Amino acid sequence: MKDVKTFVIVPTFNEADNLDDLVKRLLDLPVNLGVIVVDDNSPDGTGDLADAWAVRHPNHVHVVHRAGKLGLGTAYIAGFKKALFELDADRIMTMDADFSHDPRYIPAMIEMSQDKHVVIGSRYVPGGGSKNCTWKRVMLSRVSNFVVHLLLGLKAKDATAGFRLYRREVLESIPLDEIFSSGYSFLVETLFMCQRRGWQIGEVPIIFEDRRKGTTKISRQEVYKAQYTIFRLFLRRLRGGEPRRPAIPVS
Ligand SMILES: Nc1nc2c(ncn2[C@@H]2O[C@H](COP(=O)(O)OP(=O)(O)O)[C@@H](O)[C@H]2O)c(=O)[nH]1
Ligand SMILES: [Mg+2]
Numbered sequence: 529m530k531d532v533k534t535f536v537i538v539p540t541f542n543e544a545d546n547l548d549d550l551v552k553r554l555l556d557l558p559v560n561l562g563v564i565v566v567d568d569n570s571p572d573g574t575g576d577l578a579d580a581w582a583v584r585h586p587n588h589v590h591v592v593h594r595a596g597k598l599g600l601g602t603a604y605i606a607g608f609k610k611a612l613f614e615l616d617a618d619r620i621m622t623m624d625a626d627f628s629h630d631p632r633y634i635p636a637m638i639e640m641s642q643d644k645h646v647v648i649g650s651r652y653v654p655g656g657g658s659k660n661c662t663w664k665r666v667m668l669s670r671v672s673n674f675v676v677h678l679l680l681g682l683k684a685k686d687a688t689a690g691f692r693l694y695r696r697e698v699l700e701s702i703p704l705d706e707i708f709s710s711g712y713s714f715l716v717e718t719l720f721m722c723q724r725r726g727w728q729i730g731e732v733p734i735i736f737e738d739r740r741k742g743t744t745k746i747s748r749q750e751v752y753k754a755q756y757t758i759f760r761l762f763l764r765r766l767r768g769g770e771p772r773r774p775a776i777p778v779s
Contacts, residue, residue, distance in 0.1 A: 601714025649691030
């Protein structure tokens with residue numbers, strides 16, 4: 529069997545209603561990819577469902593269990609480390625477990641990674657959009673994007689999306705242990721680091737659909753933490769504390 533080189537990291541906390549369908553859809557895609565579920569000891573048993581997949585598909589499904597809900601950002605980091613250092617991945621993707629990020633876009637994202645170092649599944653490029661989202665959620669996303677474009681100079685149209693692909697060299701260039709956001713603002717922090725290091729960032733249009741099953745884990749506290757992250761990164765930008773390199777050609 530050909531080695532799996534692309535891994536999709538799926539962080540989960542109470543996603544038992546979604547996980548089986550999602551893993552099935554991912555493994556059925558016409559591309560050879562592996563799945564890394566990072567579960568934070570979900571009370572609803574998501575971790576056990578993931579283990580059952582890993583037993584049936586040991587080459588394609590891996591599970592990282594953590595002791596408790598430690599945040600989305602650190603879950604991604606745990607997945608990155610597994611993909612980079614244990615599984616020797618050369619494409620590392622991230623997505624939600626709740627079908628907001630439809631697996632059908634993955635082949636196009638992988639295709640674009642021939643020419644880009646980072647690929648975002650994006651709501652805000654032509655052809656992209658949101659469906660069934662509450663106005664609160666749409667506002668949160670729009671305002672966050674506006675603020676990070678303005679204060680951090682991020683150029684990607686959808687800078688807060690969790691549906692992404694990173695080439696291996698991108699994650700190797702980022703000091704994963706120095707990332708300070710543990711929650712959702714991790715997404716902004718990593719993108720900031722990618723852009724500053726000169727990695728080329730592309731966007732594939734996606735229709736983002738709000739979750740049908742389970743509940744969102746975004747809390748008011750996450751929103752405050754995100755504001756703090758943006759403020760810290762803004763200061764770092766002003767001080768020039770982050771390396772700023774010219775665009776790197778894609779090899
Ligand atoms: N492992 C882990 N997963 C998390 C945590 N917080 C959120 N998630 C997962 O991250 C993804 C995004 O969370 P979600 O609630 O869908 O956020 P939203 O789509 O922005 O409302 C989902 O798959 C969640 O189950 C966490 O603290 N730990
Ligand atoms: Mg979601």
